[in-house]
Amino acid sequence: MVAKHIRNLLYDHDCVIIPGFGGLITRYVPAIVHPVKHTITPPSKRVAFNEKLILNDGLLISTIAYQNSITAAEAQQMVAAFVAQVNTQLRAENTFTLNDIGIFRYNAEQRLVFEYKETDNLLEASFGLPEISARPVRHEESAVLRTLQKNREQEQQLQGNKFKRRLRRVYNTAAALVIAGLTGSALYLLSIQTDYNLSSLNPIAHFTAAEKQSIVADYTTDFTPVSEEERLEAYQAILPAAGIITTIEGEHLAVASDIDAEGWDDNAGLALTTEAEGDVNQETIVEEGAPALTVSEKTGRFYIITGGYARLANAEVSREAVRANGHDGKVLTPLKGSRLFRVSVADFATANEAQTAMNEYRKTYGNSLWVLNN
Structure with a gap:
């Protein structure tokens, strides 16, 4: 765990001291152009070790204490245990590997040396940049390069045409969905209007009304x-x-x-x-x-309306359905400026009585009921 914290600190700091063991120091290395391999290595950091930097600067211990939610004393004990483990392994095996950073070992003179192991780029500005190949262009390869360039342009053009066709299909599909949504919204808004009912758009009702009209018109033209x-x-x-x-x-x-x-x-x-x-x-x-089933003139009463119909035949069918439920169904003929036959379930002398009773009728006819002062 301590090794992981050391590696993370090397990304942001130039020096990380391990109390009682030594300090790891980073230095900037610029981009390198290899003349033989023809490669360009991005800028990076290299790590060196100084065994004389053993004084505690608080960076490593405070970081471990904060990230592990422990006290500074407990973090210091963790670092001391890590240092003891490193020294024990060095005496026993003469080497110790600090993960993803480098290798510690004793040389022939029994001096502690450090070998940096290049893994990830510790420089944040160059993190993740790969090594780039820069092979020189030869004159004899110009014709081949032109052919390759031409083939690449043709492939790009074909890919562009495919993308345009795909984009056109997506556009057509989106336009169809938008039109369908607008149509559905318009029908819904039309259905909730107080002066209209979608039952007037029922084709079966039109056929039924046509049959009734044909029955009335079965007489000859000279009938008196x-x-x-x-x-x-x-x-x-x-x-x-x-x-x-x-x-x-x-x-x-x-x-x-x-x-x-x-x-x-x-x-x-x-x-x-x-x-x-x-x-x-x-x-x-x-x-x-007998009670009047059709109201053809103004009465001044307040009617609870279930719906409006463009044809009288449809309104009469709805009225009979209301009366079959045990309510006082009536048909109100169109008022001035309207063409709808409205069907009521009850009527009252005042608007307050109608509004109060409407909650009871909504249990049977839904929330589309409304009050009309005829």
């Missing part, structure tokens, strides 16, 4: 509807011929004949009893009192 007066005159002309006296009362036809209280007579064949007439009147009253 029969009025109510003409229909009653036809009834008066037919019924007396069967021996029945008729009178007109409002929109209902009263029939009198020689019938008994039981109802049907053998000769007349048709009877309308007082009880049946009462049922007809009662049915008429029920029809007149």
Whole structure:
């Protein structure tokens, strides 16, 4: 671990002292041009050893203490143990290798010498730079070089064309994705507008409406509807011929004949009893009192709207679905300046009541509900 810290300090410092052992000193070496190998070696640092630099300058110990989160005393003990290990190995094997830095050994005179081992470039400005070959250019190789240069240019041109084609494909794909995203965003924003509903874009609804229109248009071009007066005159002309006296009362036809209280007579064949007439009147009253399913004029009430439709047929289908859920579904005809038929689930006298009730209806119809003051 101590050797690792020593090596890291040599990148940033010119001198690293190992207390009680000696100091490692670095010096700058400029770039070297080899005249035989024709190579250029980048600038570097070379390391030398001075066994007289044994005083503690605090650099190594403080670095070990800081990076290992220990005290200075503990770091000093680690350095002392490292020095003892080095001296023991030198006495036993006469050599000690400091990883990636160099080799210590005793010479014939029993003096400690250091041999620098070049591994990584310790100079930060040149760290990672390789050795460059600089082979001289010969005149007889000019034709070969021109051929190689021409081939290299052709290869670069082919690579450039491939890159352009690839870039064009990427551009087309990106443009298609952008257009699709914008279209989807436009449809989404259109669907959340308060005056529109995407159900008006449903093609099946268009076909259904076309079928309904075709049923209405099945009459011939020369067809003339029969009025109510003409229909009653036809009834008066037919019924007396069967021996029945008729009178007109409002929109209902009263029939009198020689019938008994039981109802049907053998000769007349048709009877309308007082009880049946009462049922007809009662049915008429029920029809007149039925709730209005279509609102065609301003009421001043506040309606909770589920959606808007461009066709009345689609709005009626949505209204029936609302009524099937047990709610008071109604169709509001288009207001001035609008072409949408709106479908409501309930209506209230004030806006506060409508806003309060809307939270309950959202459980069934979602968050797209809104309040309209008609």
